[in-house]
Amino acid sequence: MNNHTSSLELSHFPVMLNEILEISSPLNGGNYIDCTFGGGGYSKEILKFPNTKVLALDRDKNVLAIAKKFEIKFPKRFKFYQLKFSQIDSISENYVDAVIFDLGLSSIQLDDLNRGFSFKSNKKLNMTMGINEISALDAINNLSEFDLKSIIKILGEEREASRIAKNIVKYRNDKKTSDLVQIIEKSKKKNFSSKINPCTKTFQAIRIFVNKEITELINGVIEASKKLKPGGKLLVVSFHSIEDRIIKYFFTNFSKNKYKPSRYLPENRISETALFDDYRNKVIRPSKREINQNTRSRSAKLRFAVRSKNNFKQPDELIKKFKRYLDLESINVKI
Numbered sequence: 217m218n219n220h221t222s223s224l225e226l227s228h229f230p231v232m233l234n235e236i237l238e239i240s241s242p243l244n245g246g247n248y249i250d251c252t253f254g255g256g257g258y259s260k261e262i263l264k265f266p267n268t269k270v271l272a273l274d275r276d277k278n279v280l281a282i283a284k285k286f287e288i289k290f291p292k293r294f295k296f297y298q299l300k301f302s303q304i305d306s307i308s309e310n311y312v313d314a315v316i317f318d319l320g321l322s323s324i325q326l327d328d329l330n331r332g333f334s335f336k337s338n339k340k341l342n343m344t345m346g347i348n349e350i351s352a353l354d355a356i357n358n359l360s361e362f363d364l365k366s367i368i369k370i371l372g373e374e375r376e377a378s379r380i381a382k383n384i385v386k387y388r389n390d391k392k393t394s395d396l397v398q399i400i401e402k403s404k405k406k407n408f409s410s411k412i413n414p415c416t417k418t419f420q421a422i423r424i425f426v427n428k429e430i431t432e433l434i435n436g437v438i439e440a441s442k443k444l445k446p447g448g449k450l451l452v453v454s455f456h457s458i459e460d461r462i463i464k465y466f467f468t469n470f471s472k473n474k475y476k477p478s479r480y481l482p483e484n485r486i487s488e489t490a491l492f493d494d495y496r497n498k499v500i501r502p503s504k505r506e507i508n509q510n511t512r513s514r515s516a517k518l519r520f521a522v523r524s525k526n527n528f529k530q531p532d533e534l535i536k537k538f539k540r541y542l543d544l545e546s547i548n549v550k551i
């Protein structure tokens with residue numbers, strides 16, 4: 217066994233694993249899509265139930281070594297695809313029992329200082345998860361001050377975006393991650409009462425932009441809805457407010473109890489076109505015990521919805537509602 221791989225697997229705790237298993241109920245078998253394989257935490261536990269099959273995706277080629285071991289152990293029940301989850305339609309399997317998303321970065325990616333996701337890194341700015349067009353360095357070095365400000369303000373929800381963007385443009389040029397940390401620290405007012413690192417929001421914004429995470433999420437959950445059988449479950453673990461807002465909006469507005477494509481449609485037509493059965497707007501949070509064991513889980517929110525038996529209909533309103541984010545992520549970076 218490759219020691220490096222096994223220590224990577226050990227260092228990773230799958231977030232809200234018990235809740236994921238309880239909702240997706242692999243006990244009776246079934247077909248699953250794990251859209252964010254990472255360290256393989258969810259896939260591994262689902263495969264412990266004998267009649268299950270897991271198709272797993274991840275955009276990061278660094279997880280291939282872990283996935284390979286799963287493929288050797290379960291040749292008929294596990295298959296890995298190095299794809300972005302917006303490309304889930306390339307998988308031929310349909311009519312699945314559950315599709316699971318555990319968004320954001322894995323601790324494996326965060327802890328690898330060469331990838332420049334962490335404030336502690338002094339390596340070249342990168343922040344790519346895999347299958348990217350640009351790196352963080354490309355974004356920082358080539359975006360206009362106006363675009364940087366919009367990205368930091370809107371995708372990072374950072375109030376001091378103007379000064380940060382101004383200083384990035386002033387001091388940029390082949391930066392290391394630690395240089396960006398200094399620029400942000402210099403730009404922000406000192407806030408001694410804040411528990412969060414002053415760089416958190418700007419790093420989040422740049423990472424989201426470089427990986428087009430909002431575009432991925434919206435297209436990913438739309439495509440996932442096509443793959444589910446009636447009664448199949450769509451489960452999403454999110455880590456920041458923009459992601460949760462998107463999922464909440466999707467599940468609430470495209471479920472039978474809320475769906476209103478047009479106020480002129482009679483009630484029975486509404487339930488004929490909704491993608492999901494009744495949605496109770498329930499957010500599931502990790503237990504105190506889990507948060508104590510794994511601090512990364514503290515901001516996690518799990519939501520799930522159950523696919524209705526209606527044919528798939530493109531949820532145009534979802535795209536329209538979050539167009540502002542989609543437009544930001546499609547800003548062209550001239551390298």
Ligand SMILES: C[S@@+](CC[C@H](N)C(=O)[O-])C[C@H]1O[C@@H](n2cnc3c(N)ncnc32)[C@H](O)[C@@H]1O
Pocket residue numbers: 228229230231251252253254255256257258259273274275276279299300301302318319320321322323345432433
């Ligand atoms: C939080 S980790 C998942 C951890 C996993 N649930 C486990 O238990 O080991 C998120 C993973 O999703 C992957 N990822 C993020 N965005 C993706 C996307 N758009 N398409 C495919 N994979 C993605 C990342 O590369 C990362 O490996």
